[in-house]
Amino acid sequence: MSDPASPSTAPRPGPDLDLRLVRYFAVVAEHLNFARAAAALHVAQPSLSRQIQRLEDALGVRLLERTNQGSRLTAAGAAFLPQAQTLLHTAHQAVLTARAAAPSCTVTIGYVEDLVITPAVRDLRRRRPEAHVRTRHLDWDEARALPEGRIDALVVRTPLPIPSDGLDVTVLYDEPRALLVPAFHRLAGKESVTPDDFTDEPLVACAGMAAQWTGFWRLDPRPDGSPAPLGPMLVDTFEDKLEVVADGRAIALVPADDRRCALRDDLATIPVEGVEPCQVALVTRSADTNPLVAHFRESAKNLLVRET
Template sequence: MLDHRVDVLAARLPFPTDGLHLTVLCDEPHVLVVPLDHRLAGRESVTVEDLAGEPMPGLRGSDPAWNAFWRLEPRADGLPLPDGPYVDEAEDKFELVAAGQTVPVSAAAPGFVPRPDLATVPLEGVEPSHVALATREDDRSRLVTAFRRAARTHLPGGPVARAQTRR
């Protein structure tokens, strides 16, 4: 982004934000993704404490803050979750979930199920995933400003009065 290859980026935080202007567009709740026969499948919700002993995947080559955020680290009790397998692509984790090797956290709208052989369980007590619009901090382009305004206005569910702008 800072190298001027793109002017606007919509992505989930966390990512390095130095030199960027961020507009938080929406929050997405977290869910735990489990096989249908998993001990936590079918529960109304789970907490981080319910995940004790469950292997959490990591995304190989990703930013350490990104991996920590999605692995729910650091935990309040100071105990790390067991390392699950590392994957090269985020989508690869669903194959490992179906095989019973890991239980990842994902951002999802209510009712989201990535595959018919998997279940999602709402995760309580953790910060939601923030979807943000990022532009260069010093970009004063009228097109970028108009794009930012349009993104806030035309999100699913109507205008976003709650959109937060941060520098």
């Protein structure tokens, strides 16, 4: 009789699963459309297809079938989906649990776009010299790093590009909005404008963002309730937005203090009157007990103020 513990009868290890691929599959399964899933993930559609193929190769089964209407789950895909969702949730909880158990000597502070957090970070390091204070710049579509636990605090403009459930939002200051136009535009050089001055012109929209975020930055609907004309859809960067505007294909609303717009002489910004401002805010997880987060909030409220 063979030894049950012998190598010949030991269970064979299963495939090593890349959690990133599992997350990609879960998003495709949610949308059942590769184009929409790619937009939600901010990846190119061909790349997403290749990653799903890698996952299928690792599992040795077909998870999705293409159809005329989009995609559908195979029997194996339907069986794998709830397990995949559980795996992703468990991995996320494991990260949060490990970080919660560690001594609170580390904090990672995220910030987006052109926002400057140096004064508050410097103050926190002065007050807590023993702490390891890290900073991380994020693209405009990476705010989910906060609820996912990859950062501990985020300085960002409102409206938030992510749901605010489980988050605390501390408004630091109001920031007016400005109209961004090509330098040759009829409105360039004006001291200020109102929505009536550009009511029929298309504004740049960003695919894959929340409706509230997109509507705010496209002024959609307009103050009179009419829909904003559609402009080019972007899926990537703020620099793409600048290029579309400079080319004369659309105009855009931007934060009035955004320094990136001033770096190009083929663009002009004009203050917009009669629209509510955006706000610069500090966002943290409601359940976070890290004292460094509270200390950074104090520093941010005192030092991250709008320059006038």
